[in-house]
Amino acid sequence: MPRKVAVVAGGLSYFSKARRDKTQEELAAEAARMALFDNDINLSKDDIDGTIVSYFSDHFENQLLFGSIIQDYLGFNPKPSVRIEGGGATGGLAVRDAYAHVASGLLDVAMVIGFEKMSEVNTAKGNEFIALASDTDWDFPIGGFYSGYYALMAKRHMEEFGTTEEQMAMVAVKNRNNAQHNKFAQTNPKMNPFGMKDGGKITVDDVLKSPYVAFPLKRLDICLMSDGAAVLILASEEKAKKITDTPIWITGTGAGTDAMRAGDRPRTLSGVPILPHEKKEWYKNLEYPGVHSFRAGRESARQAYKMAGITNPLKQLDLIELHDAYTSSEIQTYEDLGLTKYGQGGKLIEEGVTALDGELPVNPSGGLIGTMHAVGATGVMQGVEMFWQLQGVAGKFHGSDKTQIKNAERGLIHSHAGTGTYVTATIMER
């Protein structure tokens, strides 16, 4: 029988296109210090029993075994540590692994340390490294570039369901503008001392007029590349109750997978894994998953909902931190998570359901488009954000009360790799 597991503390670094002022391990220390000293907890560094280290690429820094440098730098030797890597879902997988370590009794108090420093190579080389996380025999030589892969999937979603570039632009506006109330956000030059100079609020028109990177995706439809770190501390029920009066429980976790080459995914009629609130006949004419939907996302949600007893996610969740690598993939993911029927994701953003003041806010933090995508830190950042939201202290940390979702009791964090190759969904509750 697994033990109950809570999140008890979180910390972030400032995110930036280039944090040249600090090394990667110094960025990790910035986030770890916040987790240990700025949360209202009764916990010392010596109470941490082990670490889960979360980073994606050895290429960005040309340093193997960076986890060991982190463990040493933060002073956790000789305690146990493990490195987790799963592309864009690295952070979500690390949070899930920390959950497993604590639930199993292997660790009582675990620190998840996520980070990435992507600025030490030029942007085109950085994009090439990311594209090496696609099949290098078959897909990469064709013109390996993730925005190209997502553009193909977005175009198919438009063709299949009538999704529009305007709907995609609305996602960019929502996330980018939410980020303007979060001091950690890379696009927030007013509050973040390392923020980008051409950040700030945007409009749908700005997005539509921004240059195409890969049709139908434009520059403002695409997430950031960042330097930064995020730290989350998890504890067993017994320890958590001593550490804080307001532990946030992890009540569900799921992980799904799909073919590295999106073209290899099946196109099966009636192939949709059905959620409790759905009917099989809705999708009897839909070829699934094809390249328009993320079966791994659906599968991760199905498992997490089952574990947490969620039968109607739109009604039972109060907010979501969603891996918005692209505006199109946020829309696609609304459907995978069962917030609306397959094909209706574009309508959901149009109707304002996922806005800050909507029925189910998605990415109040600003997400990957507004705040950061320092790959190994990203899923951990989502955990930190959800923790602060459910504790009701997001305003204090963000430096603005605008992002705090009132009376939030339950939320989902969604972490996503590749073209939807690894996806995790984790439910957190007050």
Added chain:
Amino acid sequence: MTEVYSIDPLIIKTPYEITYKHSYGKTSRFFTALSSGKLMATRCEHCKTTFLPPRSDCPYCLAETKWVEISGKGKIHTFSTLYFSGERFLKDLPFQLVYVDLEGVDTLFLTRLKTKDMKKVKVGMKIRMKISRDPEWRSSDVWAELDE
């Protein structure tokens, strides 16, 4: 001599180069067949699935697959025009990517579409695969052209 990029903080430049000797293993035949003008896929006789890119082992059955020749005719499943890319493809910009749905193949194949007028391209258009006469021994040795 080390190239210094900045003094405060101190930032140095470090080049890094590497050559891999990469084996295509049993899928090598895809590339050697191209030189005789043949486009080959693999087929699992057990579950009747045909794969391109070729797989030597069927992921559904773990049975060993057999090579089959395909026509190279098909349709555009989805497309994109790229105006930016990873470092080694910057010289090719802009270029067109497509997933093609090929006759006799169950998977979709990622390839480039070479056409003068990308504006008229639509999902569902007929294409035909072309083979390079000057092989680089990469998947980019084949591409799609509109079949008008």
